[in-house]
Amino acid sequence: MDPPGHRGTEMPKPSKPIDAHIAWTADYCKHCSTCITICPVKNLEFKDDEMTSLGKCTQCLLCMKYCPDFAIEVEAKKK
Numbered sequence: 001m002d003p004p005g006h007r008g009t010e011m012p013k014p015s016k017p018i019d020a021h022i023a024w025t026a027d028y029c030k031h032c033s034t035c036i037t038i039c040p041v042k043n044l045e046f047k048d049d050e051m052t053s054l055g056k057c058t059q060c061l062l063c064m065k066y067c068p069d070f071a072i073e074v075e076a077k078k079k
């Protein structure tokens with residue numbers, strides 16, 4: 001089964017789950033902190049250069065939409 005948000009075009013990328021609904025790709029991330037700033041519930045944080053989720057994600061998808069490098073993917077909320 002494909003992981004959530006899988007785009008399925010290029011090489012498999014080493015994204016890793018940082019939460020039940022969030023995957024982050026270190027290789028794509030340029031540490032601009034846009035996602036951290038945009039998150040309305042302050043769920044994202046860097047810990048030693050690693051993106052971490054504080055378990056407060058509401059799956060609003062803003063971080064994914066605003067990340068300039070497609071480094072963070074959030075699974076859409078199920079109805």
Ligand code: SF4
Pocket residue numbers: 038039040041042043044056057058059060061062063064074
């Ligand atoms: S999906 Fe929304 S709530 Fe979840 S980490 Fe991203 S910006 Fe924050």
Ligand code: SF4
Pocket residue numbers: 028029030031032033034035036066067068069070071072
């Ligand atoms: S917005 Fe994207 S590139 Fe910027 S810190 Fe967040 S995950 Fe990394």
